[in-house]
Amino acid sequence: MSLYFVGNARHAEQAERMRALEAAGVCLFCPEQLDAEPAAGLVASTDEWTVRRNDFPYAGTKLHLLVVPRRHVTDLVDLPDAVLAQFWPLVRSLREEFDLTYYGLGARCGDPACTGGTIAHVHVHLLVGDVDDPGHEPVRLKLSSRRSN
DSSP: OOSBOGGGOSSHHHHHHHHHHHHHTOOTTSHHHHHHSOGGGEEEEOSSEEEEEOSSOOTTEEEEEEEEESSOOSSGGGSOHHHHHTHHHHHHHHHHHTTOSOOEEEEOOSOHHHHSOSBSSOOEEEEEEOTTSTTOOOOOOOOOOOSOO
8 A cells, every 4th residue: 555645636736745755755644744844734732643734625614624643554443542532532622622513524544545535644534614605515525436546
C-alpha cells in the first residue's frame, strides 16, 4: 500500500502536495510533520491526538476538522485502548469549543485506494455543513473508490 492515493485528490494543489510528500517518504499526519506545519491550522493537541483544520475542506462545509492520532496506523481499531479512550472526550471538547449543535464524523480505515481516502494514516473528519448558505449542497464524504487510476 502506498502512503498516498492521488487518484482520490479533490484539488490539483492537493495532488501535487501528495506527490511531493510521497516522493520524500513523508507522512503528512505523523507527529514530525504535523509539528513542523504552521500553527495556523492547529486547533488542539494532546499527547495522543492532533486536531487541525483541513487544508482542502469538503464542498458545503463551514467547518472541516481532522482529528489525527499521533501514531501511524491505518485503522482506528489498531490504536491502543488508552488512545481510543481519549477520542470521545476530545470530540466533546471540540463540540463545546465550536458551540456545535450538529456535525458529522467520518473515518476511513485501510487502503485509501479502496476507501475513497488520500492518505494511509487514519484520521477522523469532523464536518459541519453550511446549512445557512442559500445554495447549500449536502456534504459528501466518499467512502469507497476503485484502485485503478
